[in-house]
Amino acid sequence: MAAPESGDGNNGAARMVTLISSDNTRFEVEAAAASLSQTLQLTILDGGGGGGDGIPLPNVDSATLSKVLEYCIKHAPAAANGGAPNATAVDRAELERFDNEFVNIDQSVLYSLIMAAHNLEIEGLQSLVAKKVADMIKGKSPMEIRRTLGFPDPTPEEQAEMNAHMLEYGWAYE
Amino acid sequence: MSLSSDGSGDGRGRDAKRRRVDEQGGRFDEAAVATRGADAIPAVRFSDLPIDLRHRILMLLPIKDAIRTAALDQSWRDLWKSRWHPISSRDIHLRPRDIPSQVLDALEAGPRLRLDRFSLVVENGKIRPRHLKRFLEYAAECRVQDLHVDLRRGNKLGPKNLSFHFPLSSPHLVHLSLRGIAVSNMYYRAARPFSALEVIHLHSVRVSELTFKKMMALCPQLRTLDLRRCDFRDFVHGAQALVPPAGENLTSITIADCKGEVRLGAVAMHNLRSFRYSGNYQASPFFLPGDAALDHLYISCDDPVSRHFTLFPNYFDEGLPDDLSHLTVLTICSNALKLPAISDVPLEKENVSEEVWLEPSESRLSNLSMVKARQGVSAFGSDPGPAAWAR
Incomplete structure (x- = not known):
C-alpha cells in the first residue's frame, strides 16, 4: 500500500487529526472519519489531535489502525448524513460490498480488529465483526x-x- | 485490499487525504500482517472477547447455535441466556403455597420481552385451566423458542384436568418439552404450522391418537421425537396405535416405557437414523418402516424372563427394518441375555457405561447381565461422549 502523498491542503475545509499507533506510526485522518470512534469523538470535539500533537492509541498497532481507518473513511460520509436518508440504494449496496470484502480477512487480523473496534467504540465496525464471527459459528x-x-x-x-x-x-x- | 486503492476507489478522491506521515515514509507492510496471521491461526483464541461483543454475536445467532457456543469455555457457557436483556430465560416454579393468579399478575405486569426459554413447573393444587392458559399465552407473546411445561403430581394437591393447547404456542418454538399434562384437541382448525420446531419431548403426556396426528401435522421440520412414559392405550380406536405423521425430517425417535403399540411401519422415514426403545416388547411392541436405514439402534427390553422363554431368535423380526447393515452403534439391554459361557468374570459395573445402569428403566435394569455393543455403548439421556460432540 502506498501512502497517498497528496495530503496537504487540497481540501482545506476538512479538519484533520493525527492518531498515533502503539508502535508510534502517525496517521493523519479527517476528523469526521476519526469521530466514528466514540472514544475519540470527545477528544476531537475538545480540539485534540490537531497540529503536531496527535492522539496516542497505545492499544492499537499500526497494521490494525490502518485497517480501522480504512473502515472509518469509507463510512464517514454516510455517517455524516445521519444514517443517510438521502443515500441511494447504490451507495448502500457499495457500502455493503465494501463491508463484506473488509472482513474477508485472516483470523488474527480479525481478532485485532475486534479488539480495536471495541476499544475505540466504533459502533458500525463492532456490528460488522460480530456478524462475521456469528457467521463463522452458525451451523x-x-x-x-x-x-x-x-x-x-x-x-x-x-x-x-x-x-x-x-x-x-x-x-x-x- | 490496500488503503490507497480503497481511498481512491470511489472516484471522489476525498478519502485519499488520509495520509501516512510516518517518519520511515516507507510502505505499510501488509505482507507482514498476512504472514503473522498465517502463523497465528492456531494461536489466536477468541477466548477473551469483550463481553458486549459476545452479546452482539449471540444475538445474531439462532438459538441452537447460541447454545452450542457453550463448547468454547466456561465464560461462554451460560452467556447465551442473556442474549436479550435483562433476562431471556424465565423459570416459574409454582409451589404449593403460591397463589397462581398473583404470580400471573406480577408476570403480566412486565413488558413482553423476547424470551429464549420459558419454563413452568407446577407443584400446586390451586392452578386452574384459565391460569395455565394465561401462563402459556404469556410465553407465546414473548415469542419463546424453548418451552417447558411440567405438572408434577407427587401429592393429592397435584393439578388435574389441565390441558396444553399446542396450536396457541409461540410460532418461534424450536423445542417443546411437556411433562405430566394432557394435550388438548382444540384450536387446530386453521392453525399455523410451527416451521421452526425441531424437537419435541413428551413425558407422561396424555394425548389421543387423533390429536397427536394433528400435532405432528403442524411440525413439518420436526427432527427429534422423544416419548417417555406416555400412554397410548386410551386412543380413540381403543386399539394400540401410534402413527406419527409424514415425519419426513425425523432423524431420531425415542420411545421409552410407553404403554401401547408403536407402529411406524406405514410411514416413509427416509431420514430416520436413530431409534431408541425401552419397554416391554411383548406388551408394547414397535414396528419400524422396513426401509429405514438406521445408524443407531438402542433396544432395552424388560419383558419378564423365565427359563422357558427365550428372547431370541427372530424376536424383533417384525419390528426392525430389513437392512441393518448401516448400524454403527447397537445397544441391547435385556434380562434375557445370558453372560457368554466363556466369561467366568462377573460383569463389573465399570465394564458398562454407567448410564446404561441408570437409564432408561431404572431399577428394572438391576438384573442386567450383558450389553452388546459395537463401537461403544450409547445410551440415551446420558453422557454422549466425544463422538456426539463432533457430530
Missing part, C-alpha cells in the same frame, strides 16, 4: 466451533463440562 458442531475460533481440543475436564451442558440442553445438539 457448526461444537467441535467445529472450537476449531474455527482457534480453541485447542478440549481437555478431559473441559470435555466433561461440555458433556454436562450437552445433557442439559441436549435438544440444541440434535
Whole structure:
C-alpha cells in the first residue's frame, strides 16, 4: 500500500487529526472519519489531535489502525448524513460490498480488529465483526466451533463440562 | 485490499487525504500482517472477547447455535441466556403455597420481552385451566423458542384436568418439552404450522391418537421425537396405535416405557437414523418402516424372563427394518441375555457405561447381565461422549 502523498491542503475545509499507533506510526485522518470512534469523538470535539500533537492509541498497532481507518473513511460520509436518508440504494449496496470484502480477512487480523473496534467504540465496525464471527459459528458442531475460533481440543475436564451442558440442553445438539 | 486503492476507489478522491506521515515514509507492510496471521491461526483464541461483543454475536445467532457456543469455555457457557436483556430465560416454579393468579399478575405486569426459554413447573393444587392458559399465552407473546411445561403430581394437591393447547404456542418454538399434562384437541382448525420446531419431548403426556396426528401435522421440520412414559392405550380406536405423521425430517425417535403399540411401519422415514426403545416388547411392541436405514439402534427390553422363554431368535423380526447393515452403534439391554459361557468374570459395573445402569428403566435394569455393543455403548439421556460432540 502506498501512502497517498497528496495530503496537504487540497481540501482545506476538512479538519484533520493525527492518531498515533502503539508502535508510534502517525496517521493523519479527517476528523469526521476519526469521530466514528466514540472514544475519540470527545477528544476531537475538545480540539485534540490537531497540529503536531496527535492522539496516542497505545492499544492499537499500526497494521490494525490502518485497517480501522480504512473502515472509518469509507463510512464517514454516510455517517455524516445521519444514517443517510438521502443515500441511494447504490451507495448502500457499495457500502455493503465494501463491508463484506473488509472482513474477508485472516483470523488474527480479525481478532485485532475486534479488539480495536471495541476499544475505540466504533459502533458500525463492532456490528460488522460480530456478524462475521456469528457467521463463522452458525451451523457448526461444537467441535467445529472450537476449531474455527482457534480453541485447542478440549481437555478431559473441559470435555466433561461440555458433556454436562450437552445433557442439559441436549435438544440444541440434535 | 490496500488503503490507497480503497481511498481512491470511489472516484471522489476525498478519502485519499488520509495520509501516512510516518517518519520511515516507507510502505505499510501488509505482507507482514498476512504472514503473522498465517502463523497465528492456531494461536489466536477468541477466548477473551469483550463481553458486549459476545452479546452482539449471540444475538445474531439462532438459538441452537447460541447454545452450542457453550463448547468454547466456561465464560461462554451460560452467556447465551442473556442474549436479550435483562433476562431471556424465565423459570416459574409454582409451589404449593403460591397463589397462581398473583404470580400471573406480577408476570403480566412486565413488558413482553423476547424470551429464549420459558419454563413452568407446577407443584400446586390451586392452578386452574384459565391460569395455565394465561401462563402459556404469556410465553407465546414473548415469542419463546424453548418451552417447558411440567405438572408434577407427587401429592393429592397435584393439578388435574389441565390441558396444553399446542396450536396457541409461540410460532418461534424450536423445542417443546411437556411433562405430566394432557394435550388438548382444540384450536387446530386453521392453525399455523410451527416451521421452526425441531424437537419435541413428551413425558407422561396424555394425548389421543387423533390429536397427536394433528400435532405432528403442524411440525413439518420436526427432527427429534422423544416419548417417555406416555400412554397410548386410551386412543380413540381403543386399539394400540401410534402413527406419527409424514415425519419426513425425523432423524431420531425415542420411545421409552410407553404403554401401547408403536407402529411406524406405514410411514416413509427416509431420514430416520436413530431409534431408541425401552419397554416391554411383548406388551408394547414397535414396528419400524422396513426401509429405514438406521445408524443407531438402542433396544432395552424388560419383558419378564423365565427359563422357558427365550428372547431370541427372530424376536424383533417384525419390528426392525430389513437392512441393518448401516448400524454403527447397537445397544441391547435385556434380562434375557445370558453372560457368554466363556466369561467366568462377573460383569463389573465399570465394564458398562454407567448410564446404561441408570437409564432408561431404572431399577428394572438391576438384573442386567450383558450389553452388546459395537463401537461403544450409547445410551440415551446420558453422557454422549466425544463422538456426539463432533457430530
